[in-house]
Amino acid sequence: MNERRMLDDSHYENLIEEESVCINENLVYDKPETLTKTPMHYCPGCGHGVAHRLIAEVIDELGIQEKTIGVAPVGCAVFAYNYFNVDMSEAAHGRASAVATGIKRVLPDRYVFSYQGDGDLAAIGTGETIHTCNRGENILIIFINNGIYGMTGGQMAPTTLEGMKTTTTPFGRDVQAMGYPLKITELIAQLPGVYYCSRVAVNTPVHVRKAKKAIYNGFKFQELNKGVSFVEIVTNCPSNWKMTPVESNKWLEEHMLPFYPLGDLKLPGKEN
Amino acid sequence: MKELKLMKGNEALAEAAIRAGCDAYFGYPITPQSEVLEYLAKEAYARTGMVVLQAESEIASINMIYGAAGTGKKVMTSSSSPGISLMQEGISYIACAELPCLIVNVVRAGPGLGTIQPAQSDYFQAVKGGGHGDYKLIVLAPSTIQEMVDHTKLGFELAFKWRNPVMILTDGALGQMMEKVELFPQTERKFELLPWATTGKTKDRGRSIITSLYIQPEVMQEKNLHLQKKYKSIEREEIRFEKYKCDDAEVVLLAFGLVARICKKAADLAREKGIKAGVFRPITLFPFPYEEVNTLADSSRIFLTVEMNAGQMLEDIRLAVNGKIQVDFTGRMGGIIPTPEEILEKIIEINEGVPA
Numbered sequence: 372m373n374e375r376r377m378l379d380d381s382h383y384e385n386l387i388e389e390e391s392v393c394i395n396e397n398l399v400y401d402k403p404e405t406l407t408k409t410p411m412h413y414c415p416g417c418g419h420g421v422a423h424r425l426i427a428e429v430i431d432e433l434g435i436q437e438k439t440i441g442v443a444p445v446g447c448a449v450f451a452y453n454y455f456n457v458d459m460s461e462a463a464h465g466r467a468s469a470v471a472t473g474i475k476r477v478l479p480d481r482y483v484f485s486y487q488g489d490g491d492l493a494a495i496g497t498g499e500t501i502h503t504c505n506r507g508e509n510i511l512i513i514f515i516n517n518g519i520y521g522m523t524g525g526q527m528a529p530t531t532l533e534g535m536k537t538t539t540t541p542f543g544r545d546v547q548a549m550g551y552p553l554k555i556t557e558l559i560a561q562l563p564g565v566y567y568c569s570r571v572a573v574n575t576p577v578h579v580r581k582a583k584k585a586i587y588n589g590f591k592f593q594e595l596n597k598g599v600s601f602v603e604i605v606t607n608c609p610s611n612w613k614m615t616p617v618e619s620n621k622w623l624e625e626h627m628l629p630f631y632p633l634g635d636l637k638l639p640g641k642e643n
Numbered sequence: 644m645k646e647l648k649l650m651k652g653n654e655a656l657a658e659a660a661i662r663a664g665c666d667a668y669f670g671y672p673i674t675p676q677s678e679v680l681e682y683l684a685k686e687a688y689a690r691t692g693m694v695v696l697q698a699e700s701e702i703a704s705i706n707m708i709y710g711a712a713g714t715g716k717k718v719m720t721s722s723s724s725p726g727i728s729l730m731q732e733g734i735s736y737i738a739c740a741e742l743p744c745l746i747v748n749v750v751r752a753g754p755g756l757g758t759i760q761p762a763q764s765d766y767f768q769a770v771k772g773g774g775h776g777d778y779k780l781i782v783l784a785p786s787t788i789q790e791m792v793d794h795t796k797l798g799f800e801l802a803f804k805w806r807n808p809v810m811i812l813t814d815g816a817l818g819q820m821m822e823k824v825e826l827f828p829q830t831e832r833k834f835e836l837l838p839w840a841t842t843g844k845t846k847d848r849g850r851s852i853i854t855s856l857y858i859q860p861e862v863m864q865e866k867n868l869h870l871q872k873k874y875k876s877i878e879r880e881e882i883r884f885e886k887y888k889c890d891d892a893e894v895v896l897l898a899f900g901l902v903a904r905i906c907k908k909a910a911d912l913a914r915e916k917g918i919k920a921g922v923f924r925p926i927t928l929f930p931f932p933y934e935e936v937n938t939l940a941d942s943s944r945i946f947l948t949v950e951m952n953a954g955q956m957l958e959d960i961r962l963a964v965n966g967k968i969q970v971d972f973t974g975r976m977g978g979i980i981p982t983p984e985e986i987l988e989k990i991i992e993i994n995e996g997v998p999a
Contacts, residue, residue, distance in 0.1 A: 437843045450856075474713065
């Protein structure tokens with residue numbers, strides 16, 4: 372592990388203060404208050420950074436930083452608690468929605484979100500995911516789907532597309548042997564405990580704006596106490612897809628989105 | 644005025660949890676402890692507003708505990724052996740993140756699916772760290788329904804005093820049988836905002852982060868050293884044990900939980916036969932009363948450890964005795980409870996074999 376990643380916020384606060392050119396007069400764009408100054412460890416071009424920023428912007432805009440508790444997964448976002456400037460709990464692999472349940476049940480007036488990847492949410496944590504949604508826990512689940520295990524180095528995920536090469540499917544995912552890519556969001560949307568379910572992406576400016584709206588809804592709906600808000604964000608993994616960031620976003624558009632189509636799967640008041 | 648009641652062990656424990664001001668229970672049904680969840684589901688919310696949730700598995704239960712304990716609330720779960728095995732990953736996380744909580748294991752015989760009858764075969768798992776990594780639970784071993792009640796209250800106190808998970812290691816017989824208990828009065832549920840807890844980051848404090856991840860080896864070692872130091876302090880301050888007719892005893896029976904009660908009867912029977920017998924009962928299994936056992940070995944001739952397993956606490960007794968005297972073992976496995984008579988037979992057999 373690169374030591375640079377692990378330095379705490381104060382180190383960077385000092386650093387940035389000393390070398391800052393962002394004087395107030397010039398400032399047109401800044402980090403949200405809900406992001407710490409810690410530089411992210413994510414690979415260049417990875418969608419996690421955008422997803423983090425959108426969540427932080429929404430928390431700022433709703434003014435709920437003091438009332439928000441996040442749950443980080445195991446996976447690339449395991450260090451999410453270094454970046455979100457809110458109270459955070461780091462869950463065991465796959466258990467984030469159970470941890471979020473525990474928090475929300477004893478602190479029902481707080482805003483609680485879990486942030487989980489495809490391996491975490493749709494493989495090892497499938498049971499917790501389904502039952503948290505089925506109980507209608509009043510939380511927001513953010514599901515980052517890039518079709519691959521990032522942190523462990525590019526193995527097959529439950530959402531890996533048919534024929535897609537990973538380190539554990541070196542000849543491409545053979546669905547006869549390895550099963551089919553799991554559309555867990557479609558499953559989730561069927562459950563009466565789910566109030567809002569949407570699939571978004573962050574690969575283009577238009578998609579980013581729609582993703583932010585979905586995340587906004589997910590937090591806002593917690594005030595209604597009507598059940599789970601579930602937002603899938605289809606993202607890229609340039610490093611493990613072995614592509615440049617631009618190539619990966621193009622590949623996402625051409626291969627991921629036809630299989631994982633964007634849009635609301637469940638909207639309050641509209642039965643699908 | 645004393646509040647006396649005739650209660651089943653599992654129900655008495657659940658009642659004690661409500662009265663101790665427990666904020667939340669997360670659990671999953673398993674024989675022989677399902678009455679804990681059933682009793683709480685019926686009683687708790689209406690009386691104190693306590694959260695009671697049946698989870699989809701023990702894995703989910705323990706992770707709900709992790710989340711809820713991280714807010715500084717008073718939380719508990721209970722299960723029986725196979726379910727406790729499923730919880731081990733979560734317990735390791737909780738120990739490392741230093742979260743206070745109460746975990747109850749109403750032990751049934753194993754290994755595997757085993758049987759639903761009582762046993763003490765989870766001693767190693769509870770005391771030596773059933774999950775991964777170097778960690779310790781504070782382990783309380785009640786031997787009466789009264790202690791099931793008292794240890795529930797004590798368990799919460801110790802959990803918060805040390806920011807450490809506490810386990811009550813009991814068994815299917817104590818869970819199922821009925822005895823007279825004196826209940827303590829209702830403690831009011833109070834929510835204190837603790838500085839380390841995830842309750843929402845306010846302006847006056849930094850972020851609270853509940854984690855067990857310390858990826859730099861130097862930092863991870865620091866964390867381990869801190870934990871070990873805490874466990875040493877617990878060993879200095881929290882040892883609890885009971886001695887029964889040990890002062891003049893030549894033969895000392897060593898047992899925990901339910902078996903210690905049977906041993907008291909066996910010791911009385913032995914005394915009727917002119918054998919000076921006594922019983923030493925560790926109440927805390929961690930911290931274990933090594934010194935007291937060692938000292939007792941100076942004034943005794945024979946140690947006989949009696950357990951409902953293949954001889955697990957026996958290893959700690961032998962460590963404590965350090966070869967000073969012979970340590971024998973007798974026990975039952977598979978869900979059978981030893982009788983005072985069979986323990987007496989063993990006492991007589993060893994007594995004749997060991998020269999005065």
